Amino acid sequence: MKNSSQLPASSGQQQTHFRFECPISIEAAGDEKAVPHFSMVAYTGGMMKIAGFMHPVVVDLEGISIDRQNIPIRLDHNPKQGVGHTDRVVIENGQILADGLISRDTSWARDVAKSGSRGFPWQASIGADILAAEFIPNGSTVTVNGRSFDGPLYVIRQSILKEISFVDNGADTQTTATVAAHQAAPDQQPVTSFSEKEPQMDEAAEKTTPETPAGQPQTPQKIEAAAGVDDPVLQMRQRVADETRRIQAIRTVCDGKHTDIEAKAIVEGWDVTRCELEVLRASRPAAPAAHVRHQSGDPKVFEAVALMAAGVSDTRMQAAYDAATLEAADRLRGIGIQEYCERISGATHFPRFRRDASGWLQAAFSTASLPGILSNVANKMLLEGYNYIEDAWRRVCKIASVNDFKEHTRYRMTGSFTFEKVGADGELKHGKLDEMKFGQKADTHGIMFALTRQMIINDDLGAFADIPRSIGMGAAEAIADAVWGLLLSNPNDFFSLAHKNYKDGADTILSVDGLTLAEILFSEQTKPNGRPLGITPSLLLVPTALKVAAQLLMTSVLLNETTTANKGKPANNPHVGKFEVVSSAYLSNPSFAGASSKAWYLLADPNRIPAIEVAFLNGVDRPTVEKTDADFNTLGIQFRGYIDFGVREQDWRACAKMKGEV
DSSP states (O other): OOOSSOOOSSOSOEEEEEOOOOOEEEEOOSSTTSOOEEEEEEEOSSOBOOTTOSSOEEEOTTSEEOOOSOOEEEETTEEEEEEEEEEEEEEETTEEEEEEEOOOOSHHHHHHHHHHHTTOOOEEEEEEEEEEEEEEOTTOEEEETTEEEESSEEEEEEEEEEEEEEESOOSOTTOOOOOOOSSOOTTOOOSSOOOSOOOOOOHHHHHOOOOOOTTSOOOHHHHHHHHOTTOHHHHHHHHHHHHHHHHHHHHHHHTTTOHHHHHHHHHHTOOHHHHHHHHHHHHSOOOOOOOOOOOOSOHHHHHHHHHHHTTOOHHHHHHHSOHHHHHHHHHTTTOOHHHHHHHHHTSOOGGGTTTOHHHHHHHHHTSSHHHHHHHHHHHHHHHHHHHHSOOTHHHHSEEEEESSSSOEEEEEEOOOOOOOOOOTTOOOOOOOOOEEEEEEOOEEEEEEEEEEHHHHHHTOHHHHHHHHHHHHHHHHHHHHHHHHHHHHHOGGGSSSTTTTOEEOSGGGSSSHHHHHHHHHHHHTOBOTTSSBOOOOOOEEEEEGGGHHHHHHHHHOSBOOOOSGGGTTSOSBOTTTTSSEEEEEGGGGOTTSTTOOSSOEEEEOOTTTSOSEEEEEETTOOSOEEEEEOOOTTOOEEEEEEEEEEEEEEOOGGGEEEEOOOO
16 A cells, blocks of 8 residues: 555645555557547545555545546556546445546556556556544444444545556455457457447437347447446446436536536436426525625634634744734634634524534534634644643653553663684684563553533633643643653662662762762663673753752863862862753652652663653654544533553663762
């Protein structure tokens, strides 16, 4: 499967190629100058395995937009490898059907046409712009395209079909495409045949087929009839023919005067009777129209309106949106949540909301725009809140990834790889390879929030936007609490005399001498085989109360020690610039057991040897927001914010703790 970009969290257009193998037929032209035709099933509505996606992908055919009939046809999704174009693309019976012309004069077009006529089994693949996507977690079931699918998977809820490609190999090896010669010999019966385009015939003529004189080859039309209804390509071609007749009849009824009805009837698969009824209704004299407030501006304008209501700074707004978007949003500054939802959904639900809040919410969220825009706003506000919280833990912890929620084991090689002198016989000895094991496991941390009836009645847009910001802050706090809580709790005597990475006493206060003592303590750490660890510390971790003292020790070239006791000591600071200072208020917070305003730490670079590891599921290190259906007890529309991570101590040799007693 082929994918040109990652799945968007929840906003923005991204070009993603869904590669789905489907039958393709190519009509070989009798005249070399004639343009070959093709027919294909471009997508069948099922699950696809696409490179770059962790889980299968299903495209919701109700949400895919076909904005034109002449879609480019390429080879392997490469814009430079043009093949031709479609002249008809339809969605029918849960499938995307397409036929068209191999109209490009390129080597790739000639290859597709020639190899197809020789029987090469081409398959099809669609390329689409993603507008909205939904993740279905493990244990959940979703119905899409009339079929049920079990999570985990992604559902592309809204997309625009941009191109279709010929591909030579797909995951489904059962699909085939066949190409036959212009005419078959009397004793041969091809699976299907391909001919030059024939004049259109009426239905009565199509139902009658004259007998073939003995000894004469069958025409392509007769071969198709002989092939029988079990041939999938013939069935497909019959459906395309039926679709052609339906579209022609709709165009005749609309007569170029009702283009909106014509387009809707073609896309939604109306029959001629329904189309005639809609045209009749549209032709009646119009009654005085009720006032309907239509959507104004693009979705980014509404995102900006909500962020302004939440108090996002002008600097951040100017960095995220262009001047035209901000100007349009500024004109809507101060609107309430009711008007906000109604403007986006393009309908006025306000007169009934007080007595039917549930109906108001369902009507507003039944539109395609409102859930997507509010999800984007929630994601942006959640990320802003997430970035508000102190994240000093990122500097002292190793950031890792796990692909599931099972217990994982980390291995660190600790054996002896000492080079030894090679003897006269030239034999090299094998190094000894041992392992140390450390654990890790990710868990889900999350919370629900809702657009409630009370928020709607209070008409406060800022209150809704503030909720995901608070949740983002909560997600960041959850990680910080887990990291610092683990460090301060001293799990499994992580800092201890037995591990030779802990000291107490008056000489452990943060000073030049204290740093020297800590550096010696760290450097005396050994591997399990007794050899030196060979790694130097690079980080000086301190509580807020020691931050200034630590920074002075790292930046002051000269010492200011003039007491009699310090006579004869060098005036230069031996530790200047040696360590990076990292400070956290969590280290001295009394709500954590083991907190201290005097204790401090020396740590190695966590990417060389980690003391603590933070692992995120699939490497996603920030929270996700998803819209969910509200349960019976909640009057409103629910969202959920969650993040999957685990925190675990690793190698005690990576860190030394000084108690800092006076």
